[in-house]
Amino acid sequence: MRAVDSPLRHRDFVLFLGVMLASGFALEMSFVAVGWQVYAVHGDPLDLGLVGLAMFIPLPLLALPAGHLADRFPRRTLLALAIALEAAVAVGLLAVTRAGADRTWPFFLLAFATGVAASLGSPASRALTPSLVPREVLVRALAQRSVVFQASVIGGPALGGLLFALRADLVYGVSAALSVVALAATLLLRAGRDPAGGAAPDLASLLGGVRLVRRTPVLLGAISLDLFAVLFGGAVALLPVFAKDILGVGPAGLGILRAAPAAGALLAAIVLTRRPVRERAGRTLLTVVALYGVSIVVFGLSTSIWLSLLALAAGGAVDMVSVVLRQTILPLVTPDELRGRVNAVEMVFISASNELGAFESGLAAALVGAVPAVVVGGVLTVAIAVGWTRFFPALARVDRLDELRPAVSAVS
DSSP states (O other), rough: GGGGGGGGHHHHHHHHHHHHHHHHHHHHHHHHHHHHHHHHHHHOHHHHHHHHHHHHHHEEEEHHHHHHHTTOOOOHHHHHHHHHHHHHHHHHHHHHTTTTOSSSSHHHHHHHHHHHHHHHHHHHHHHGGGGGGGGGGHHHHHHHHHHHHHHHHHHHHHHHHHHHHHHHHHHHHHHHHHHHHEEEEEEHHHOOOOOOOOOOOHHHHHTTTHHHHHHHHHHHHHHHHHHHHHHHHGGGGGHHHHHISOOOHHHHHHHHHHHHHHHHHHHHHHHHSSSSSOSOOHHHHHHHHHHHHHHHHHHHHHSSSSHHHHHHHHHHHHHHHHHHHHHHHHHHHHHGGGHHHHHHHHHHHHHHHIIIIHHHHHHHHHHHHHHHHHHHHHHHHHHHHHHHHHHHHHHHHHGGGOOOOOOOOOOO
């Protein structure tokens, strides 16, 4: 790849990567500490699910309005407000920890605030990304963004687990400081300062992203595939149970377990920056989702820390291929004037698969046990990948990504 073709030659894109790195580290450090603290209060896996539910609740309520804001107001400003709220949450977690962290409700309340921040910031962030680089290097830029994100997902839990083992409140102090760094880098962005120029708010424009997704089979198939696959195939929420009760590796081991999927994802993202998927993109997407389900089954059955780490890393690698393909398809098929609202729809689906999936995992573990809950979820993920080949043939037929073009927008 010639230097002129590199996304890293674009100032705003490099700054944006810095925002993602600092903010990602801050969030992931907090997540690993919160998981351990919440499970330690009652020893009930359902509490871990309730944390995910608290994070999810704001999303279906706020996502569509936030997506419309991202299409009407400066996207940089919305992202900055979201990061400022993340910093406030870290300060709140610091206060809760210093007070003893012997109750779960403050964690649920702060998880809700984290969901509010995600609702506000994610549509703006995702809609902003394609404007930072030329279209011809967008696929590489998205892969590089994924490399940075996964680096934070690897380093964040590992650092968070280490700091937590030294002193619990240190995790949240560092997290708050990193959020401030991310906020400063966001304010230095030149792109996203002007209003995006969407229509004045009314019901038709608010639902513009929903309508485009509903009538575009490639979009609907790609987004809903992630929803159902991760909803049933998620195991991250139950990692504190496996770390403490099954593998016996303690909080430092929990940080390593949380980092393992990101390690695999980072390796896959690096490969994708050099060798992006050029052909049979739809079939590849469905295949890697099925392989992700297989990795979850292996993890659920494992009683060895090394096999568990290998399964999680393999799952992270194939999931990264899925993420890059899906996040490339979405901006290529979506008109710019609807990008915020379509990203809001995707955010609801992703959060339903992650946060609501965490609640489903916690509830299932409380009812049938952690191991059966994870294994059955992995089997269902494989079945979903096979079924989507039939339910969304347009997605399965997608070949070259550079041949995709924006769908016609009826409402802007």
